[in-house]
Amino acid sequence: MKMITNMEKLKTLLESRGLKPTFQRLTVLEYLEKHECHHPTAEMIYEALIARIPTISITTVYNTLSAFLEKGIISAETITGTEVRYDFAPVPHHHFLCTKCGKIYDVKIKCPLGNDMKNTIDGHHIHEIHGYFKGICRECSNKKSGKQK
């Protein structure tokens, strides 16, 4: 029985969407998959990948992310309002931004925005549903109340 590596799995994913599995694309996708909860910016991905691919350019990161978005492999979130955060998200979900520490959490809500909802609203045909929350996260709340050790 043949072992299937993670890279081979990602390669197959790219090919199935009609994207050539270049080293740059595979590395960006692997980073997004491993760090999926970090919701990085293009710049963060670029900085992280320079160690592995010293010649990579920010243009390639943007090209790659655009291609992934177009094929629906990743999603883009504008939750912070200052830059786009990218998310490798096989399962649709919403987000929570902590206004204190800046961390973005995935949230799986029971009654998600759009659940038991028709695919139209006021006659408009819905293709995408985005929902996000802002506030103080669990961790920062605990720190505030002196619960951190």
Place this chain on the structure above:
Amino acid sequence: MKMITNMEKLKTLLESRGLKPTFQRLTVLEYLEKHECHHPTAEMIYEALIARIPTISITTVYNTLSAFLEKGIISAETITGTEVRYDFAPVPHHHFLCTKCGKIYDVKIKCPLGNDMKNTIDGHHIHEIHGYFKGICRECSNKKSGKQK
């Protein structure tokens, strides 16, 4: 009985939030109130106001919008992903962006995101709830199916 003009009403609103009612601020607020469904960018406001205040600067528009946001008079939406849209919105609501014509509609959904929801999620304390939809609007759908005259 004394008539209360709209400008006087807006002046009172600014003063009640501790903001000096300068001509620039009143004019920006009046524009947002009258065009509240247009969800303009800072640039759109600036372009529109040059006719009335030829000396106004984009910096003042940004300063003004920041002050309004801080005082909760307006809200900011990042629905398009490329720039911030401002909204004078006395009643909280969600938004729909038409990916064809770019128009942003207000939507009052029956089961809004966060309705019948506690003020925490996964232990995170919620201060703001944002929800938006993307798709093809009523008008563009009609055009597509040949219903426009």
Place this chain on the structure above:
DNA sequence: GTTATTGCAAAATATTTGCATTATA
């Protein structure tokens, strides 16, 4: 070998900052 991708440099866009001028209370 042909076509698509990469990556550099420069441009475009959106927003912020420093500071002198001006207006407000």
Place this chain on the structure above:
DNA sequence: TATAATGCAAATATTTTGCAATAAC
């Protein structure tokens, strides 16, 4: 008059574009 707001110029940050070099199939 003291304080805050305005507006110009320049800076910063993010993203996009043109194009030549390179890599994939």
